[in-house]
Amino acid sequence: MVAGAAAGRSGPSGFAGTRASLLDRAGLTGQARRRALSRLTDGWLVELAAEAGVNVGGVALVAVGGFGRGELSPFSDLDLVLLHSTETPASYAEMLAQRLWYPIWDSGIRLDHSVRSVGGARQVARVDLPAVLGMLDLRHIAGDPDLATTLHRRVLADWRADAAERLPALLASCRERADRSGELAFATTPDLKESRGGLRDLGVMRAVAASWVTDCPHQGLEEARSALLDVRDALHQVTGRATDRLQQQDQDQVAAALGLDDRDVLLKHVSGIGRTVVHAGDLTWHRVHRALTASGPGRIADVGGRFVRRPDRTPLADGVVEQDGEAVLARSVNPSADPTLTLRAAAAAAQSGIPVSPATVVRLARTGKALPEPWPRPALDAFLSLLGAGEPMLTVWEGLDQAGLIAGLLPGWERLRSLPQRDPIHVYTVDRHLMQTAVNAAGLVRRVSRPDLLLLAAVFHDIGKGLPGDHSEVGAELIGSWLDRMGVPAQDVDVVRTLVRHHLLLAESASRRDPDDPATVAAVVDAVGDAATLDLLQALTEADARAAGPAAWSAWKDGQVRYLAGRVRQALAGETLPEAADLSPAERDLVAAGRPGIVIARTPGGYDVTVAARDRPGLLAAAAGVLTVHRLTIRAAALRTVDGMGLQTWSVTPEFGDPPEADTLRADLVRALDGTLDIAARLARRSPARRRGVAAPPTVQVVAGASERAAVLEVRAHDSPGLLHTVAHALAEAGATVTAARVHTLGADVVDVFYLLSADGSALPPDRVDGVVAAVSAALGG
Numbered sequence: 001m002v003a004g005a006a007a008g009r010s011g012p013s014g015f016a017g018t019r020a021s022l023l024d025r026a027g028l029t030g031q032a033r034r035r036a037l038s039r040l041t042d043g044w045l046v047e048l049a050a051e052a053g054v055n056v057g058g059v060a061l062v063a064v065g066g067f068g069r070g071e072l073s074p075f076s077d078l079d080l081v082l083l084h085s086t087e088t089p090a091s092y093a094e095m096l097a098q099r100l101w102y103p104i105w106d107s108g109i110r111l112d113h114s115v116r117s118v119g120g121a122r123q124v125a126r127v128d129l130p131a132v133l134g135m136l137d138l139r140h141i142a143g144d145p146d147l148a149t150t151l152h153r154r155v156l157a158d159w160r161a162d163a164a165e166r167l168p169a170l171l172a173s174c175r176e177r178a179d180r181s182g183e184l185a186f187a188t189t190p191d192l193k194e195s196r197g198g199l200r201d202l203g204v205m206r207a208v209a210a211s212w213v214t215d216c217p218h219q220g221l222e223e224a225r226s227a228l229l230d231v232r233d234a235l236h237q238v239t240g241r242a243t244d245r246l247q248q249q250d251q252d253q254v255a256a257a258l259g260l261d262d263r264d265v266l267l268k269h270v271s272g273i274g275r276t277v278v279h280a281g282d283l284t285w286h287r288v289h290r291a292l293t294a295s296g297p298g299r300i301a302d303v304g305g306r307f308v309r310r311p312d313r314t315p316l317a318d319g320v321v322e323q324d325g326e327a328v329l330a331r332s333v334n335p336s337a338d339p340t341l342t343l344r345a346a347a348a349a350a351q352s353g354i355p356v357s358p359a360t361v362v363r364l365a366r367t368g369k370a371l372p373e374p375w376p377r378p379a380l381d382a383f384l385s386l387l388g389a390g391e392p393m394l395t396v397w398e399g400l401d402q403a404g405l406i407a408g409l410l411p412g413w414e415r416l417r418s419l420p421q422r423d424p425i426h427v428y429t430v431d432r433h434l435m436q437t438a439v440n441a442a443g444l445v446r447r448v449s450r451p452d453l454l455l456l457a458a459v460f461h462d463i464g465k466g467l468p469g470d471h472s473e474v475g476a477e478l479i480g481s482w483l484d485r486m487g488v489p490a491q492d493v494d495v496v497r498t499l500v501r502h503h504l505l506l507a508e509s510a511s512r513r514d515p516d517d518p519a520t521v522a523a524v525v526d527a528v529g530d531a532a533t534l535d536l537l538q539a540l541t542e543a544d545a546r547a548a549g550p551a552a553w554s555a556w557k558d559g560q561v562r563y564l565a566g567r568v569r570q571a572l573a574g575e576t577l578p579e580a581a582d583l584s585p586a587e588r589d590l591v592a593a594g595r596p597g598i599v600i601a602r603t604p605g606g607y608d609v610t611v612a613a614r615d616r617p618g619l620l621a622a623a624a625g626v627l628t629v630h631r632l633t634i635r636a637a638a639l640r641t642v643d644g645m646g647l648q649t650w651s652v653t654p655e656f657g658d659p660p661e662a663d664t665l666r667a668d669l670v671r672a673l674d675g676t677l678d679i680a681a682r683l684a685r686r687s688p689a690r691r692r693g694v695a696a697p698p699t700v701q702v703v704a705g706a707s708e709r710a711a712v713l714e715v716r717a718h719d720s721p722g723l724l725h726t727v728a729h730a731l732a733e734a735g736a737t738v739t740a741a742r743v744h745t746l747g748a749d750v751v752d753v754f755y756l757l758s759a760d761g762s763a764l765p766p767d768r769v770d771g772v773v774a775a776v777s778a779a780l781g782g
Contacts, residue, residue, distance in 0.1 A: 015044045016107060023074050023237075030230050038070040041078070042141060049142035052099035058088035059096060060143035062151070065112075066199075068137035073233045075242035077110035079134060083147045084117055093117075110242060118151045125155045129166070129173055132159060133207050156210060163211040167288055174204060174281075184274030185418065186428045188267070192232050193244040197274030199228055201281050214287040217280045217358045220402065224276045231270060234258050246270065264420055271418035271429055279398045283355055286395075290325040317348035326357040329364075339369040342405055343382035350389035350396040358399065365403040374487035383409075383486070387455040390442040394435055401431075412463065412482065419466050424748050427549040430465045437461065440543035448535045453492055456483065457499035457540050464500075476501035495533060499540055502527045506541040510560040512714065512753045514740040515567060516640065517707045521577065524568045531572050538565045551746065556608075556636050556651045583642065586610060591645045596673040600662045606632065606653035607662065613673045615646035617759065620738050621728035622672040623648055625679035628722045630665055631655045637724075637743035655721075683722055698780045700773050703753070710739060710755040711764045713772065717780060719750045727752060730779035734772045735759060 022028065022036055049061050065079040066072070082100065084093035097115045104111050116124065125132040135155045140148035159166070177194055184190045184197035193199045202225050205216040234257035235243060238250050246254065251263035260266050313321040319333035319341055327349035335341050342364045349356045371379055386393055400406050407414040419430040426433060441458035445451035460482060464475030479500050483493045505527055513520040528534045541561055545553040570577055583591065590597040590612035599610040611623050620639060627634060632652040639648045653659070671677035698717035706712035715727055724743060731738060731754060740755040756772065758764055764772070 037072045046142045054143045058085040060147040061141040062148045063139045064134035068139040074236040079112045082115045185271040197278040216284040224273045267420045268418045320345045320348045328357045335368045339371045340379045347382040347385035350393045353392045355395045361403045373485045387438045436547035440546045444539040461503045510564040515564040609650040611648040617732040619646045625725040626672045629682045630660045639741040700777045711769045713754045715752045730776045734775040
């Protein structure tokens with residue numbers, strides 16, 4: 001009991017003062033402080049309960065959830081239940097509860113409370129998943145201990161009896177939560193509790209283990225729980241409030257409180273914790289599925305006069321067998337004498353769609369023999385088989401990575417592990433992005449003549465990240481030593497080096513250059529050299545973009561890459577290139593009509609809009625202005641001139657809510673094209689007081705050598721409504737004619753590229769180009 005806790009709860013000598021002193025005590029951190037805070041709070045609640053009359057038979061105060069586990073952070077709420085027996089009137093229990101709750105509320109501590117009979121609490125636990133998860137961690141605080149013991153025993157028995165029905169429901173709820181809250185390992189502002197891999201999932205695994213359906217892997221989990229709670233403790237202290245969201249503005253202070261260098265180190269630390277938890281969770285749910293769907297008795301053996309079930313062991317590879325849905329080592333194998341065993345076991349497991357047993361991973365890490373350098377061919381073959389397994393590779397790789405086996409196989413990998421990516425496009429850390437790229441590439445191997453080189457390029461294309469310089473060039477310099485150690489032949493190393501160096505070339509050229517310009521095609525031809533390498537680069541481009549996130553790939557971008565790759569392929573074959581892409585039937589009709597025309601097609605997220613009109617200065621600005629007026633975000637756009645007609649294609653999505661009616665949009669586009677719509681006035685009526693203060697100022701620069709016939713202007717800026725209209729209007733006012741354009745929105749930023757000529761179709765002289773740059777810069781506030 002804490003002396004004076006009840007007598008002076010809000011004074012400096014009472015509970016509040018003692019609690020504040022405990023939280024400020026130097027040297028008391030981590031689990032020791034959480035336990036001390038829980039003991040202090042328990043003592044205070046015992047006194048409050050006694051004062052309220054909760055010290056007699058028939059009523060009991062219990063803690064559930066995080067408080068039940070003793071996991072109190074500085075501003076955690078108290079999750080309490082006042083239990084009463086059947087013989088104790090509910091009205092009496094409610095009266096005691098009011099006496100008990102009010103002093104807690106007065107203290108300023110947040111309280112989650114309920115009053116229930118033992119039977120009522122049991123019924124709630126049988127239908128409410130969050131409730132049963134909390135009650136599985138029930139802990140007696142004050143009052144009748146038999147009530148707490150009875151409830152916990154009955155809830156646990158019900159949980160075990162109903163496990164076959166409730167565990168699948170629990171898994172579904174975990175997936176829904178992951179969809180809402182993202183992944184702890186990859187989020188830039190993770191939720192330490194609700195994100196996948198967070199504290200909630202640790203509680204879920206405790207519940208699964210309590211069901212007796214299966215156990216969960218224990219390797220590193222308690223350390224992960226303690227480390228994650230340490231981060232939450234620091235977050236509470238930094239913010240001075242109860243929160244689980246690690247916001248960017250708090251990350252440097254939280255890092256300092258934990259003794260870490262900066263927020264990048266903090267996020268890498270949190271990512272590592274999340275990955276440990278997710279890997280354990282994946283294995284746990286795999287075992288649950290096996291346990292709930294298992295059929296057949298296995299083999300029955302006589303062991304010491306007792307008949308016991310022995311699981312079947314199915315051979316997978318030399319020295320590797322499947323047992324209970326996991327890959328394990330054969331009984332006769334000796335890991336210390338077989339350097340390829342780790343990769344062989346991993347490949348066999350991934351190709352079979354099962355994980356490697358955690359005990360097997362630990363054994364391989366402790367006793368496995370290191371591979372010689374260069375690797376023997378069977379080791380390289382097993383590595384490629386692992387990469388080629390597709391989605392199942394992820395769980396297998398993660399298990400090896402958790403045990404340090406990947407870093408042992410690939411010196412330099414540890415630098416990439418959980419390395420954050422500070423851009424709005426990538427949803428994964430660097431190493432996880434590489435894994436996902438390999439998964440995607442495994443689905444594209446039928447498109448290329450050398451699937452092995454595609455997989456190697458996929459898994460290593462970003463190894464230059466985290467080091468000074470252009471990561472593509474840095475990676476190209478590093479890849480040789482990596483592949484030499486792995487025993488990759490020198491001629492193949494050269495191809496993979498080319499792919500690493502130019503892995504962004506197709507995507508950037510297709511989206512930021514005019515693919516009909518001979519200079520664009522020539523640059524790609526010079527880079528790849530032959531059709532086989534082009535095929536590899538095209539497949540790598542798709543695998544990489546799909547792995548980056550939903551903003552990096554779409555049907556529109558796929559079409560752009562395919563079109564450019566097709567023109568490069570023709571050039572490599574020595575064919576004469578057509579001057580421009582073939583028109584779609586709709587585009588052909590618009591151009592043939594020779595008058596303004598608009599085609600609007602609904603897409604899952606918005607519209608694809610095609611606009612055709614007699615080419616003239618200001619045409620691009622007019623269309624862009626109308627789209628902005630209707631609160632449509634321009635995700636991508638392309639512009640070209642065909643037989644004197646300006647042909648524009650736009651991919652747009654609404655800023656929020658539903659897109660405007662197509663007829664309304666079409667009507668305003670028609671009015672903009674014939675000059676009867678006052679776009680400037682309509683834009684001015686849009687919300688003028690929008691947030692400013694962007695992270696980086698806009699840049700306007702000429703891309704040297706990008707075209708033999710036009711000046712190519714690249715504009716990079718923070719996305720904002722009306723930005724493209726502003727730029728296009730400035731170009732028209734400066735007397736530059738836009739003959740082609742590529743517009744792309746990348747998260748919060750845009751990269752717009754314009755091919756410019758004089759009004760008479762001649763090249764812009766250098767002084768005019770400088771004037772255009774100055775005009776656009778001035779329009780953007782530069």
